[in-house]
Every structure is written in C-alpha cells, then in structure tokens.
Amino acid sequence: MSASASFSSTGFDRFGLDEVLLRGIRAAGFENPRPIQLDTIPAGLDGRDVLGLAQTGTGKTAAFALPLLDRLLEVRRKGPRALVLAPTRELATQIAVEIRTLSKFTRLKTVTVYGGVSMRNQVDALRQRPEIVVGCPGRVLDLLQQGVLRLGQIETLVLDEADHMFDMGFLPDIRRILAPLPARRQNLLFAATMPAEVRQLANDLLTDPHVVELADSAPAATIDHALVLVAEGRKRALLEHVLRGDDCHSAIVFTRTKHRARRLAEQLDKAGHRAVGLQGNLSQAQRDRAMRGFRSRRYDILVATDIAARGIDVSGVSHVINFDVPNTPEAYTHRIGRTGRAEREGVACTFVTSSDRDWVRATERMIGAPIPRRRFEGFEPDADEWPERRPPRGARSSGRRRSRRRNSAGRGRGEHSRCR
Ligand code: AMP
Secondary structure, three states: OHHHHHOOOOOHHHHHOOOHHHHHHHHHHHOOOOOHHHHHHHHOOOOOOOEEEEEOOOHHHHHHHHHHHHHHHOOOOOOEEEEEEOHHHHHHHHHHHHHHHHHOOOOOEEEEOOOOOOOOOHHHHHOOOOOOOEOOOOHHHHHHHOOOOOOHHHHHHEEEHHHHHOOOOOOOHHHHOOOOOOOOOOOEEEEEEOOHHHHHHHHOOOOOEEEOOOOOOOOOOOOOEEEEOOHHHHHHHHHHHHHOOOOOOOEEOOOOOOHHHHHHHHHHHOOOOOOEOOOOOOOOOOOHHHHHHHHHOOOOEEEEEEHHOOOOOOOOEEEEEEOOOOHHHHHHHHHHHHOOOOOEEEEEEEEOOHHHHHHHHHHHHOOOOOOEEEEEOOOOOOOOOOOOOOOOOOOOOOOOHHHHHHHHHOOOOOOOOOOO
16 A cells, blocks of 8 residues: 555544554545444444444444454454354355455454354364454354353454344344353444344343434335236246346345245246356355355346345345245345445335235335335236235334435336336
C-alpha cells in the first residue's frame, strides 16, 4: 500500500479504532460505515452487550467484528478469546473471510470449525491457539466435549442469525456451549426475526443490551419483489422465461426440497444454463465447489434449498426466484435478501400456486404490506385465482413502515418492467 493510501481517511476514523484495523477496513474497500455499523461499533467498543435486529446484507459482520477485533488488540493473549456461532458452514466461512480481511494487518488468527468435514485440520488449526473461533454449534460442541477446544477464556460471544440457529434445532447445543464460558464476557446476538425462543435466549444471555433495530421483517428497500401466479405444471417454463430475461445476470432459485433442487439444477444444466445445485445432500467439498463456482461466475444460477443458502452473501445476484414458496413467512425475507444486497438493486419473483394462499396472507401480514402481483403473458392459470390482495389484517403502520412500503412495493416502476 502506498504511503498516501495508508494515511487516507475513511468514514470509519470516527470510532477511534486501532490503526491496523483502519488499514484492514481500507483493504476491504469500505469507505463509509453502514447504519448498523454506526450504531453497533461504539456500543461494542464500550463492551456493552448488543441485540441486533437486522437482516443479512446490512453489514452486520463488520459491525460486530470491528469492536471485537479492537478489544482483542488491547491485550496480547493467545488462545480462543472470541467465539462466533453461525447456523451454516457457508455463513461461518463468510464471516471468517470478512474477519480475516479486517484483521489482515494484525497478528490475530481466526479458525473456522464446522461439521461435514474431517476434524483433523480443525484440531491442528486450534492447536495454533487462534484468538477467534467461528463455527457451527454442532462441531463446536464436539470439539469442546473432546477437550480440543477450550472456551474458558472467551471474552466475546457472538450469535449470528440466532433465529436460523433456532430453526435448525441448535438451541440446546448453544446452551451447552454457553455453560463453560466465563460469566464475565460481552455478548452480541443478531437475528432478523425474533421467535419467542430466541427472545428468551436473548433475555437469558444479554445484560442491559444496546438494541440496534435496523430492519424489521420487511424486505430491504433495494429489492423489487413480486408474486407471480402460475400453475404448478407451468413453473419450469416460467422459470425459463424469467432466466432468459435481459436483466437476469445471476440468479438464486429456491426450491422446497433437496430433491427438487437437485433435479431442477440438472434440468437447467441440460437446457444449456450454467446452473449448479446447493443442497444438504451434497458433501462439503461439493457444496464448497458449488459456492466457489457461483461466486466466481462459472455458474449464473444457483438452485438451492433454504438451509443450504442461509446467510450467503454473493455480490451482484440480480434475481432471487422462489420456485416454491418458503416454509415460513420469515424465510421469505431471508431468501429475497440474497439479492439487493449492499445497497444494490435486485429483483425477487415468487411463484405462487392457488394452494399457497395461506402463505401469501401470513407473509403479507408479517411484512405489513401487500406484495405486488405480477403477470406474465401466457403463464396465467385459466381461472383467475390470485390470493386476495387486501392490506393484511394486523399490519403495523408506523411511519417507518409506511415509508418502507413505498420503497419496496410501489417504487414507480412499471409492474412488468422487471423480472422478465
Ligand atoms: P453482511 O451483512 O455482514 O453479510 O454484509 C454484506 C456485504 O456488505 C458484505 O459483502 C460486506 O463485505 C459488505 N460491507 C459491509 N460493510 C460495508 C461498508 N461499510 N462498505 C461497503 N461494503 C460493506
């Protein structure tokens, strides 16, 4: 780095972070802090517990990583001092990559631990006494029980996507991991939604937390999202039509089951698309290969199930297509949050059949606004079976929600102009 670059200032100077981290921030290409970072970093630096209600794509990794790293730099001591728990291997890897970039000019070491691969490399890496461990609860617990991972010196605990960890049945493991942690520590918990069990965990875990409530359950304003009514048997043809659209450069297609993801990826591949599947039946090496291929643009289309694609951050995804509606309304926000990330614009189309009525109603109630309907000529079912489109009952109507509604649902574009 040239001398002038190393002294150039960024909007991150205001926090009083260690100079080596400012260099890491510049290496990451971050110029100005995101709202979640403005709010979280000072509280994190003060050692406060944080409850972050934020969806992915908001910049929350750096929001928790920067204060965590700064505090680790204050004292030199080897061995695990910060533990970050995440629901999936992909998210854990992504978090570790970001932490490594930000801490590039420090001597702090980050190790990632997750299941589905041999323990040997992870055990060897832990022997190097890294200060930061990022992992999925199952493998963290295994390593803990085998005495390979010692957590008695943890100063900071981060639970990322705590709602997903709950969905995936990790709460009992998390509670077991918490037991050997020192009582005096900083805790940061992030979740996009707050089911009762996660709220309970937050109550048990956090002391007088600084609450950062950035995004509610509504999708980011940068996402142009819509429902498309289609008969089940016409979904494949409609998908083809959307994928062939001029503005579709890179798409994640979600299916309900692993089997459907695998089959659809094969069909798209046969039809001449550069498509790859990402689902839980694949080995870790296959999953890594699929993700690497999608990130590097070897594939334009990733066909995935919810679990496999959680928290995935790939820049420049132009379309999210819900080939099948997700199981829960919450999963809708997470899925479509794979596009429109980092303040870019994205398009999300959800294929709905007449049997998805209840899901549509529940999702609109959660979002607090109707989701725009979009029609594609030649793909409309015979009978006009649109789920009703009234403002959902129980919709909250704060000013912020109203402005979000304008942003996300009625952004002045022609109804048919995108998502082709
Ligand atoms: P996250 O919500 O942590 O997954 O972050 C979403 C994306 O935004 C990641 O690719 C980050 O590297 C990127 N990012 C986070 N903070 C900033 C920032 N202040 N400026 C630019 N990009 C950022």
